[in-house]
Amino acid sequence: MFDVLLADLAGPGWHVAPGFLTPEEIDALHDDAQARQAAGAFHAAGVGKGSAQVRGEIRGDHVFWIDESQAAPPLRAVLERLETLRQAVNQALFLGLFDVELHYAVYPPGAGYQRHLDRFRDDDRRTLTVILYLNPPDWGEEDGGQLLFWPNPDVAPQVIAPLGGTLVTFLSERFWHEVTPARRDRVSLTGWFRRR
Numbered sequence: 001m002f003d004v005l006l007a008d009l010a011g012p013g014w015h016v017a018p019g020f021l022t023p024e025e026i027d028a029l030h031d032d033a034q035a036r037q038a039a040g041a042f043h044a045a046g047v048g049k050g051s052a053q054v055r056g057e058i059r060g061d062h063v064f065w066i067d068e069s070q071a072a073p074p075l076r077a078v079l080e081r082l083e084t085l086r087q088a089v090n091q092a093l094f095l096g097l098f099d100v101e102l103h104y105a106v107y108p109p110g111a112g113y114q115r116h117l118d119r120f121r122d123d124d125r126r127t128l129t130v131i132l133y134l135n136p137p138d139w140g141e142e143d144g145g146q147l148l149f150w151p152n153p154d155v156a157p158q159v160i161a162p163l164g165g166t167l168v169t170f171l172s173e174r175f176w177h178e179v180t181p182a183r184r185d186r187v188s189l190t191g192w193f194r195r196r
């Protein structure tokens with residue numbers, strides 16, 4: 001089921017899978033994120049371990065950490081698929097992925113996330129990054145919010161559009177990446193499979 005994805009992770013270490021979510025799932029999760037935000041459950045994301053410091057010039061998104069026990073059915077279904085993915089990656093690549101931490105992220109217009117790596121200096125548990133875009137089907141190139149992704153830090157980045165339903169996954173410690181500012185709210189479900 002994840003053959004190409006697993007081969008890419010074993011080879012280059014990253015993979016983009018359009019259509020990982022159905023249109024209904026994109027819609028349901030987008031609405032779920034918006035409802036949480038309307039209820040005031042999001043907070044400005046920080047940088048560094050424990051998200052200690054809010055620095056909007058580095059990253060301007062707002063996040064809501066997922067509590068699996070509170071997840072509505074559509075989100076639960078997606079979490080189950082990610083659990084299947086975790087097991088498949090462990091079987092194929094022996095990464096020892098143990099758990100996952102996930103948040104919804106909303107980048108308001110004009111917000112981005114400067115070029116960075118996902119692994120903290122003082123905590124090396126984050127091993128595999130997963131990003132699922134939840135943007136509506138009318139998201140266009142002019143809306144921005146691209147993911148710039150450097151397979152090799154010395155050459156031009158790949159430009160990945162944050163189209164609803166697309167999964168981007170990569171080895172967390174290896175790849176520099178950046179989020180360019182968007183013109184409208186840019187919504188995603190993002191997380192990290194961790195080692196013990």
Ligand code: OGA
Pocket residue numbers: 105113118131146147162177178179188190
């Ligand atoms: C992150 C991140 C990229 C994206 O949250 O660490 O790099 O495309 N997100 O949302």
Ligand code: MN
Pocket residue numbers: 116117118177
């Ligand atoms: Mn990142």
